[in-house]
Amino acid sequence: MADKLKLYTSPSAFPNPQRLRLFMHEKGIAGHFDEVVYDMAPGGEQRGWKHLKMNPWGETPTLQLRDGSFISETTAIARYLDGAFEGRKIMGATPEEQGLDTMWDARIWVQILYRITTMFHVMHQGLGPKLELTENKAWGEHCRKEALAHSGLVDRHLSDGRDWLLGGQDPTFADMTLCTAIAFSKFPVNATPLDERFEQLDRFWRRCVARPTFKAAYADRNSGVKELDGAA
Numbered sequence: 001m002a003d004k005l006k007l008y009t010s011p012s013a014f015p016n017p018q019r020l021r022l023f024m025h026e027k028g029i030a031g032h033f034d035e036v037v038y039d040m041a042p043g044g045e046q047r048g049w050k051h052l053k054m055n056p057w058g059e060t061p062t063l064q065l066r067d068g069s070f071i072s073e074t075t076a077i078a079r080y081l082d083g084a085f086e087g088r089k090i091m092g093a094t095p096e097e098q099g100l101d102t103m104w105d106a107r108i109w110v111q112i113l114y115r116i117t118t119m120f121h122v123m124h125q126g127l128g129p130k131l132e133l134t135e136n137k138a139w140g141e142h143c144r145k146e147a148l149a150h151s152g153l154v155d156r157h158l159s160d161g162r163d164w165l166l167g168g169q170d171p172t173f174a175d176m177t178l179c180t181a182i183a184f185s186k187f188p189v190n191a192t193p194l195d196e197r198f199e200q201l202d203r204f205w206r207r208c209v210a211r212p213t214f215k216a217a218y219a220d221r222n223s224g225v226k227e228l229d230g231a232a
Contacts, residue, residue: 006064007033008051010040011222015113015184016074017061018217022176023078025213029085037220042128075105078173091173097166104165104174111150113181115143116190124189144192147185151194151201154178158200163207171208179208186225 009017024030038045038060045051047058055062055072062072063080071077082091092098117126123140125132157165164171165178182205185194195205208214209231221229 003066004032004034005066006036008036008038008046008054008060008062008064010038010046010060012218012220012228013187013222013224014040014060015117015180016059018183018223019074019173019176019180020061020077021217022179022213023090023173024081025216026088026171026176027081027085027090028087029081030216032085040127041131044127044131047131075109075173082173088170090171090176092166097168097172100166101172101174104172105177107150108154108174108177108181112147112154112194113177113184115147115150116181116184116192119143119147119192120184120187120190126189147181147192148194148197151181151198155198155200158204163204171211175204175208178204179214182208183223183225183228186227188224 007020009020012018012021021030024033038051040046040060046060051062052058054064054070057072059072061074061077062070063077064070071080079091082089089097092101119140120126121132122134122136122143125135154165163169164175166172166174171179178201182194182201184190185192195202215231218228218231223229
């Protein structure tokens with residue numbers, strides 16, 4: 001793959017683009033892409049007509065393929081890249097590993113990371129009044145409680161001493177989703193730092209932060225969290 005693919009994305013403050021960045025660095029393919037980084041807030045470039053023609057949902061990341069077509073949704077892009085490039089299969093090398101990685105990724109994305117992002121959007125008009133039309137603090141607090149409850153279940157899963165969710169020597173995509181969830185929980189307006197609330201998640205987080213791939217993924221120093229930008 002000599003020619004670079006084009007990736008329309010956002011700064012490291014935004015969790016879905018950051019899940020994909022962590023994946024690309026772990027896969028060793030980050031240098032294969034030209035990144036177009038949008039001004040998400042308050043600019044709202046991702047909702048402009050130019051990006052909507054590529055991805056009608058107006059979200060990032062969006063990957064442009066060589067034939068001019070597009071793939072969006074973070075997990076879908078990661079699955080395509082995991083198969084299209086050589087190297088370790090981040091999303092599982094066997095059917096069992098693939099099933100387990102998908103299971104844990106879905107649990108963490110739906111019950112933890114998505115809950116925290118919903119809280120961000122409805123409690124603080126997350127992307128600003130230009131893009132956020134709904135404020136519902138009660139729903140935001142409900143999402144916080146749900147994220148914490150499910151984080152407790154993940155913490156219990158890690159309590160057997162395993163380094164990563166599937167128990168292997170290297171992280172899978174589900175681990176990158178969990179890493180991003182912890183990172184976004186530390187965003188100042190979210191104020192729900194999971195690593196401070198759960199012992200095993202703290203151990204997991206410290207292992208993530210120590211990885212060179214993590215430091216590379218946050219190299220833009222634009223996450224909005226001093227701890228993350230200082231670690232890069």
